[in-house]
Amino acid sequence: MVNETMMQAFEWYLPADGGHWRRLQEDLPLFQKLGLTKIWLPPAFKGTSADDVGYGVYDLFDLGEFDQNGTVRTKYGSKEDYLALVESLKQAGIMPIADIVLNHKANGDKKERFSVLRMDPDNRQNPLSQPFEIEAWTEFTFPGRHGTYNDFNWHWYHFTGVDYDALHDETGIYLILGDNKGWADQSRIDNENGNFDYLMYDDLDFKHPEVVNHLKDWAGWFLTATQIGGFRLDAVKHIDSEFMADFIQYIRTSINPDLYVFGEYWKNDAGMTQDYLEQVGETFSLVDVVLHMNFYEAGQKGSQFNLSAVLDGSLMQANPDLAVTFVDNHDSQRGQALESTVEEWFKPLAYALILLRQQGLPCIFYGDYFGISGDFAQQDFRQLLDKLTFLRQYYVYGEQVDYFDHPNCIAWTCLGSEEHPHGLAVLLSNSDKGWKNVNMGTFNQGKVFIDYLGNCPDEVVIGQDGWAEFPVEAGSVSAWLDKDSLIN
Template structure:
C-alpha cells in the first residue's frame, strides 16, 4: 500500500497575486516525485477581499468566478485556475483536499435589525445585558452572483451571534435572540469560555433546518463541480459535533463514498481529541495538535526536554489511525493567533519524527518547504525535507523498533520488507553528540551504513548479528541507510 504523505500547500503570508493555483498546477509533477499523495489546498471561496487568506468566507458558491468583494479572482486565482490545479493533482495521482469553512460567514451585503444579548466574552453563557436591538451585517444576497448555482439568501435568523453592533458602532460578543436561538448545546462544542460556539464574524446556526439544507446543497454542487477528493474542516471545535457526523455521513452516502476528511480540532488535550473522534462516529481524522505542542515545547526547552515523552498525549500514540501529524501550519506560524512556531533548530528532528514513522499521515507545511518572506520570514527547509521524503518513500518499511531509552538521545529502526528490503536507523539528540546501539537484523549483518542527511561523515559497519552503534551530532538528527 502506498505511503500517505500530505502537503499543506499554503501559508498565511502568500502574496495576493492570484497566481497560487497556477503554481500548484505546475508543481504537481514535482510533488508526485516527492511522494506526496494528498495536497491540502487553502480555502477557495470568495472571502472579504482579495487579501483574505480565505477564512473570512463570504460566498461558498463563488470560487473566483463572480465580481464580488472587489475582484473576480480570490487571493489564489480564478475558478478555472482552481479546477485546473485539482485536475493536475489528480493526473499525478494526488488527492486534492479542500479547506472548507462552515463555521461562520463574513462580509454581509446589508444591515438588518434584530435583538441580541451582550455576552461576557470570558463566559459566553453569561449575559451582561438585557435584550436590545442592534443592526448587523447579516443580510447576504450575493448581488454579483445573481442566484447562479443557488438562490438561498442569508438573514439574521440563520446565525447564532456576531461581533459588531453597527447601530451603536460597538464591538463585542452578541447572542441573537428569538425562537430556537441561542448557542449550540453545551455538550456539542468546546467548553472553553463557557461555550465556544462563537468564534468570529457571523456565527452560523446549525440548528436551523434551512441552513443545514443549504450546506448540503452546496456540498453536492461543490463536489460535482470540482471533483475534489476530500475535505479539511475548519474550526471543528466550534461546530456541533452532531452536525459534523451527520454531514460527513451524508456526503459519503449520497455524494462521494471515498471522500477523505480530517478536521482542525485545535485542542492540546488527549481526552478531548479522543472524545471528539468518538462523538463524530469515528469518521474523520484530526490534526495532531498535542504532538505539535510537544514539538513546540521541546524546541523551547532544549536539552531539558525528555525526548522519551515526545509522543505522550498525541493521537499518533493513542489513535494513530486518526492522526494527521504536522510540525507547523498556518495557525501556528509567527504572527498568528495560535502562534506556537517550532524553533528552527528542532524542525529537522520534528519532521523526522513524523515522516520516518508509521503512525499517522504526516503533513509538510508549505512555509517550511518553500520558506516564508516578509515580516515573519523563515528560511526554507527544502533540502532536508527532500531527503526525508526520499527516505520515507524508499526506506521506511517493515518492522519499526523504538529505542526511546534516554532523555536526550532516542532512536528507531525500520528493517524493510520484501518490496523495500533496505531499512533505516534514525537517531536524534537534543543535547550533546551521542549514539544509539540498535539492531538492523541478521540480514544486514556486516553491511555499512551512511548518514543520508549528511550530518555525520563517519560510516557505521554492523557486526555479525546486525547491531551497530549509530552516531548523531549535538542537537541534530542522523538517518542511516545502507551505503
C-alpha cells in the first residue's frame, strides 16, 4: 500500500489568463514524481467574470463553454482544457477532485421584487426592520447557454437571503419572506452570528424541493460529463448539514458509489468539528482546521509554543481516517478573508508533521510548492517538498512511535514494513538545537543514518540495541534514514 498525498492545485493570485488547466497538464510528470494520488482542482464553473477565482459561482452547467458574464473561458481555461486535464490525471493514476460551490449564486440576470426583513449582521436571528419590499438580482436564466444541458431558471423563492437591495441601492443582510422561508434550522448550521446560514451573494434555500432536485440533476450531469473522481465541498458550515449528508448519499447510491468527498468546515473548535462529522454520519472527510491553527499559533509564538501539544484537538489525532491535513490554503494565505498564514520558518516543521506521519491525508498547497507572486508574495518550498514527498513514498511505513516529551523538541519514528523495510526518525525543534534518544529497532543496529533534509551534517550510528541519539538544529527539522538505503 502506498501513502496517499494530495495537492491543492491553485492559489488565490494565479494569473487570470485562461492557461491554468494547460499548465497543470504540463506539470503532470512532476505530480507523478511527487507521488500525488489526488489533485484538488479549483472551481471549474462560470463565475462573475473572467478573473473570478471560482467562488462567485454563476452557472454550474457552464465549465467554460458559453459566452456569459463577458467571457467564454473561466479564469483557468476552457471546458475542453478542463476535461482534457481530468482525463490525463486519471490516466496517470491521480484522482481529480472538483471544488464544488453550492452555498450561493452570484450575478443574477434579472431583478425581482419580494418581501424581506433586514437582519442584524451580528445576530442574524434579530430583525432590524418590519417586512418591506426590495428588488434584487435573483432571477437566473443563463441567456448565453440557451437551456443547453438543463432549462431550470432560478427565482427569489429559491433563496433564503441576499445582500443587495437594488430598489434602494443599499447593502445589508436581507432575510427573504414567504411560505416555508427562513434561515436553515439552527441545529444544522453554524451558530456564529446567531445563525451563519447566510454567507454571501444569493443564498440557496436547501429546504426548497426544487433546489434539492435541481442540484441532484446537476450532480448527475456533472459527474457524467467530467468523470471527476471526488468533490471538495466549499463552505459546508453555512449549508444545512442534513441536506449535505443526503446529497452525498444520493450521489453514492445513484451515480458514483466510489466518489471521494471532503468538506471545508472552517472552525477552530475540536468539539464542533466532531459534532459536524456526526451530523453528516461521517459520510465525508473534513479539512483539519484545528491542526492548521495550531501551526499558525506555533509560528507566531516560536519557542513559547508547546511543541509537544501541536496535534492537540486536531482531526489528525481524534479521527485520522476523516482528516485532510494542510499547512496553508487559498483562504489562509496572505490578503484573504481567513488569513492565518503559517510563518515561513515553521512551514518545514508543519509539512513534516503532515507528510512524514501516517495519520490523515496530507494536502500540499500550490502556493507553498511554486511560490506566490505579487503584493502578497511568498517564497516557494519546492526543494523541501520534493524531499518530504520522496520520504513519504518510501519511508513513512510500519510502526510509528512518538517521542512528544519536551515542549521545544519532539520526535517520532516509522520503523518500516516488509514492503518498505527502511526506518525513519524525524526530529523537530522550535527553539535551540536539540536531540532525542530514540529506538530504531535491532534490525537497524550498526547502520549509519544521515539527515536526508540536509539540515544536520552529522552521521549517526545506531547502537547494537537499536538506540541512537539524533540531533536537530535550532528552529529546524531533520529526517534521519539509513544512508545505504538511498543506494539500495
